[in-house]
Amino acid sequence: MKIIVCIKQVPDSASIEVDPEKGTLKRTGHNSKTNPYDLFALEAALRIREKAGGIVTALTMGPKQAEEMMRDAYMMGVDEAVILSDPKFAGSDVLATSYTLFQGIRSLGGADLIICGKQTTDGDTAQIGPAIAEHLGIPHVAWVNSIEDISGEAITVLQKTGSCIQQSQMKYPCLITVEKDIFVPRLPSYKLGLATAKRSVRFLSCDALPDKNMSCFGLIGSPTAVERMFPPEVSDVREYIHGTPAEKSDRMFELLKKRKLI
Template structure:
């Protein structure tokens, strides 16, 4: 049996995001969000290993309390526990401060045999948080994992698709891996599990719960990255409906494509 912690994150669901003009950080509270797609592959990998080896799966995230919705979905997929690290002191964190905060949360939870992260998030897109967590905790890690080739109660063997080579790595527990989207197909949330876990608590940890009480290690204060400018991506093109018979539709489509200099 192994203890697994999956680090997950809510990301903006669309292109309509607000930027704080002073800090350059995204305003996440109250904005429409969804689960980071890569993290669903990490959760499914954890559930697969739990079914194979036995053990527990805990989902961990850092962010506003609205992340409870994501945690409820994780419960409905089969997670055993869910923890949110939420405090205003964590706001505005870059990769260093985010990974440090998550590492502190993992320490409070008593560590894990295996920590799983998605390869990257669709907002920050750095692919650095997972390896940085491992560095803070002093753990061996493997990134870009596309397949679990073997696993038992003491170690895990993985296939890594790197820039120019593919390699098989065997890592003893405790360790951390970040997974690719091709590693599995995430299961759909179960209605029966959703009903069964409806009253299951989502635990909240704040700065006061942390072992390290130095505020300069968290949030904007603990972020050495300087953001010179940040902007929301442009809105996607809206659908255009063309009416008429086949010839009329063809003429209209040709005119639209020509006006946009596509042809």
């Protein structure tokens, strides 16, 4: 079974900063880590490989510094690591990012199963997985809570949607995005770190991708325009409410209504 896991390096949430001029997240020069949700995707892939055999490839689109994240993926047990990296990819929104990942998957010869995390902790849209599946023209199930069965031809998954539990069976090739309760991710292994220390991480630039038409990549391929990005204002203004219980609840009601919370 050929499994590709899409993982993304994100800024450590404790050190997120916004560039005041560009209004974008500062993504370099800060502590970065593997998107926490992607650790669950990696774990799912490794468990499937343990059961069904095969090869797990970690794939990312990102700057060169993503190599650090790929070394951690090797320490968890992935077989191959590929980084799609090119200045031409800069400024990619969800559409361009998912298109680039789709192209990366095609240049790797496709996969039986593609696994993504549920969402990232920086972009947070949860759209990349389903968008990759659309580009590939394959079925997908998002926010999978458990894998019920793996056979040679299909995967059966459970998804809790709030009001119901849905069980789906998909034939390969297909894509799932996984929830954080699917498995407990294993810790990186020191032994695997030593064993894979010399294993290379493969870099693919735009030229290596099947589609040479630049209109689908980077800023040109990104129809989204972010008007402004800013940290929420922090206010520590407090009001003490005094009076009888009825007066207090009237005032509380008034305040909540004013803030459009009720």
